[in-house]
Amino acid sequence: MRYGIFSDVHSNLEALEAVIEAYKSEAIDKYFCIGDSVGYGANPNECVAKIKAITAVAVAGNHDQASINLYPADNLNSFARQAVLWTADYINEETRYFLEGLKLTFKNEDLTLVHGTLDNPEEFNYLSDSDDAWRTFGILQTNLCFIGHTHLPGIFIRDMLDNVFYRQDPSFKLKQGNKYIINVGSVGQPRDGDPRAGFCIFDSGSQTIHLERAAYDIAQARRKIIEAGLPQYLGDRLLSGR
Numbered sequence: 001m002r003y004g005i006f007s008d009v010h011s012n013l014e015a016l017e018a019v020i021e022a023y024k025s026e027a028i029d030k031y032f033c034i035g036d037s038v039g040y041g042a043n044p045n046e047c048v049a050k051i052k053a054i055t056a057v058a059v060a061g062n063h064d065q066a067s068i069n070l071y072p073a074d075n076l077n078s079f080a081r082q083a084v085l086w087t088a089d090y091i092n093e094e095t096r097y098f099l100e101g102l103k104l105t106f107k108n109e110d111l112t113l114v115h116g117t118l119d120n121p122e123e124f125n126y127l128s129d130s131d132d133a134w135r136t137f138g139i140l141q142t143n144l145c146f147i148g149h150t151h152l153p154g155i156f157i158r159d160m161l162d163n164v165f166y167r168q169d170p171s172f173k174l175k176q177g178n179k180y181i182i183n184v185g186s187v188g189q190p191r192d193g194d195p196r197a198g199f200c201i202f203d204s205g206s207q208t209i210h211l212e213r214a215a216y217d218i219a220q221a222r223r224k225i226i227e228a229g230l231p232q233y234l235g236d237r238l239l240s241g242r
């Protein structure tokens with residue numbers, strides 16, 4: 001099975017379209033989205049329609065929940081809060097219905113999905129270091145957990161001696177006996193200094209992970225953000241990928 005797994009689209013239609021195009025040559029069997037489909041960008045309805053059309057499962061992010069009043073907007077920084085209020089006002093019934101239906105976690109025979117951490121997923125804490133990873137590894141019932149939320153692609157590994165490592169290799173071969181937490185990065189607002197859209201491919205047959213990037217029309221996504229009356233900073237930061 002070849003999985004296309006992505007996260008944090010954040011209403012960036014140009015980035016999402018580039019990622020969907022890049023996936024086309026990858027013979028993907030199943031798509032998963034790990035949350036924050038909306039927030040920050042100017043096209044929440046268009047992005048949700050595309051995500052709904054291709055994904056087998058999507059889970060909830062904090063921006064998804066905040067946009068429908070399921071998570072307190074006061075917990076977000078000022079730019080994120082402004083974008084959430086804009087989104088709440090802008091979204092149509094179909095988008096709202098999709099966001100309301102999102103669960104916090106998902107698990108199948110191969111993998112688990114959660115936006116932030118498996119401990120208290122409803123709090124949307126960041127999984128940033130080995131201590132955070134340790135707590136999620138302790139709860140994880142599959143060998144693999146795919147996450148988003150920090151917008152920083154990378155892989156936490158727990159080996160058979162219970163050591164935890166962090167790697168940022170774009171291609172990675174999984175070893176039997178280890179457990180992995182894979183952060184797939186962000187489609188619509190990368191923050192690792194590479195402004196291209198981030199996405200992941202997991203091949204369960206060859207047991208390989210690929211953390212990929214796709215170039216997209218950043219200038220247009222930025223222009224739409226500014227024209228929509230969203231904070232200019234949210235458009236500007238797309239240029240630097242920070």
Ligand code: ZN
Nearest residue numbers: 008036061149
């Ligand atoms: Zn996010």
